[in-house]
Amino acid sequence: MSTSNNKNYRPETRLVHAGTLRSQFNEMSEALFLTQGYKYDSAEDCEQRFSGKIPGYVYSRYSNPTMDMFEQRMAALEGAEAARSTATGMAAVTTALMGLVKQGDHVVAAKALFGSCRWVIEDWLPRFGVPCTLVDGKDLNAWKAAVTPNTKVLFMETPTNPTLEVYDIAAIADIAHNAGAKLVIDNVFATPLYQSPLSLGADVVVYSATKHIDGQGRVLGGVILGSEKIILDNYHQLLRQTGPSLAPFNAWIMLKGLETLAVRVERQTRTASAVADALAGHKKINRLIYPGRADHPQADIVKKQMRGGSTLCSFEIKGGKEGAFRFLNGLQLILITNNLGDAKSLITHPMTTTHQRLTPEQRAELGIGDGLVRLSCGLEHQDDIIADLMTALDQV
Ligand SMILES: Cc1ncc(COP(=O)(O)O)c(C=O)c1O
Structure with a gap:
């Protein structure tokens, strides 16, 4: 399989070409791999692929060539080292948060959140011993005052849903990093075209691909982006073992959606x-x-x-x-x-x-x-x- 990833290309070009994996048939349009699993050439091959000693697909809950193309195209667009796709935007948000915390940790988030995101922060995480403090996202002093020695994550969307407030990503990233915490940004409203949180200091970016990325009201999906390290240390196993995976068909729709984004x-x-x-x-x-x-x-x-x-x-x-x-x-x-x-x-x-x-x-x-x-x-x-x-x- 071949892939086309030229880092010098501008976003519009990456949207059309980045991450393309071509099979031996040299198809023009990205292929849709509707398969749950993969055949191995031998028992040894199977063992080594399972252990990760040799690369290759193992099971579509983990990865799949169509999911892979979508993830690579998103990473190229965002300027991220790594990406993982999810079944919905909420699966991306929930995983992005839960992968960074454990019992006893604390989260600070802007109050102005999409309803389900606010529920995850306010009602769900505290059930696992992760309390939260909600602040006015515009007020940098409120972010600073809310941080405690246990704070591990600062979270916000900007522009916000539905009041379109805009928060200072670079300043809030500094507050997070001074406290030893990570900044997670829900970038749905800005889209990857208008705002690059990672380059402004954020550690993790999430999208509901359901919105502009599909762009034609068809399927749901999500994506988590960040450095190779943060993805491997915090999300790789969580996603594989808990399985909020993006269906290959939906990944294909998203991939084609990106071409016209x-x-x-x-x-x-x-x-x-x-x-x-x-x-x-x-x-x-x-x-x-x-x-x-x-x-x-x-x-x-x-x-x-x-x-x-x-x-x-x-x-x-x-x-x-x-x-x-x-x-x-x-x-x-x-x-x-x-x-x-x-x-x-x-x-x-x-x-x-x-x-x-x-x-x-x-x-x-x-x-x-x-x-x-x-x-x-x-x-x-x-x-x-x-x-x-x-x-x-x-x-x-
Ligand atoms: C800002 C924001 N984040 C997350 C989501 C959740 O995305 P999904 O519906 O794909 O789960 C939405 C919308 O639903 C949203 O508007």
């Missing part, structure tokens, strides 16, 4: 930026958040650490939940759902979906008002998206 994300970002400009100051909207506009509260950090804005834009409809529902029900083109990063434009009401589990006080603290909606711009013509939004706003 740059084209899609660039276009969706242009659309989101145009939507934000069109909605800013609209009389039916209280607040508009877009990391790409000069009025974003952390515009200076966006400029410092991101190469692009976002394919998402959040805004608060006047009239609370009732106003938001009237607006959502008035949309004809944009689809109501809880996902993001799709070729189709999607809209979410966080209060009643992704952040339903939080108390009203917790939501208020995070700036998730009852009227807040999160729009993920798709590939439709931007004028059709804007027209749909304007018509629905008229009904509020």
Whole structure:
């Protein structure tokens, strides 16, 4: 099998070629290896492959050529030494955290997290004797104050879901390292194209590949990236033995999704930026958040650490939940759902979906008002998206 990994290629080129493994048939499109296991030439070959003395695939819970291609392409794109794929983004987040802690350790995380990530930190890890402290991610002093001698992990997403707050990765990485802890970043909203946390000092990056990487709403997947050492020491065995593996078919979809990632994300970002400009100051909207506009509260950090804005834009409809529902029900083109990063434009009401589990006080603290909606711009013509939004706003 041959592979094409040229480190000098730019991200767009790596997205199309990196990690390709060609079989003896020299196929053009990456092959889909739907196989659970692998045959060995002899009992000795089997023994040596199992012990790792000679390279080769053993079992698809461990690895598979299609998973491998996806992992290598992601690593090349991210500038990471190693990557491991998972069945979902949440499998990636959970493994990324659990692989770094043991009973008695402590985790500090930003409060503004996707609902399931917050559950893992707040409800799940403490069951195993790993308590957490949640802080305002914007407040560097709060991160510093929360760190204890037992802190092993700092965790955050940036931009955050759904309020698109942006946190200073380099400064928070310094806080983690001064405390002897690791910084884990959920980079879903930025995508690998707009933000490279490892180069800013983070130790581990995770993605829900379900979002922009698939990009067409088909399959779920995730990926964990970091140095060869951190992957081998903390995740390699955990993933192999517990088995949250990415199915080869889903790996193939992700691999093909990566080929068009740059084209899609660039276009969706242009659309989101145009939507934000069109909605800013609209009389039916209280607040508009877009990391790409000069009025974003952390515009200076966006400029410092991101190469692009976002394919998402959040805004608060006047009239609370009732106003938001009237607006959502008035949309004809944009689809109501809880996902993001799709070729189709999607809209979410966080209060009643992704952040339903939080108390009203917790939501208020995070700036998730009852009227807040999160729009993920798709590939439709931007004028059709804007027209749909304007018509629905008229009904509020
Ligand atoms: C920021 C963030 N992290 C993680 C996830 C989890 O990904 P998945 O649904 O692929 O498990 C999501 C969305 O679902 C998300 O928005």
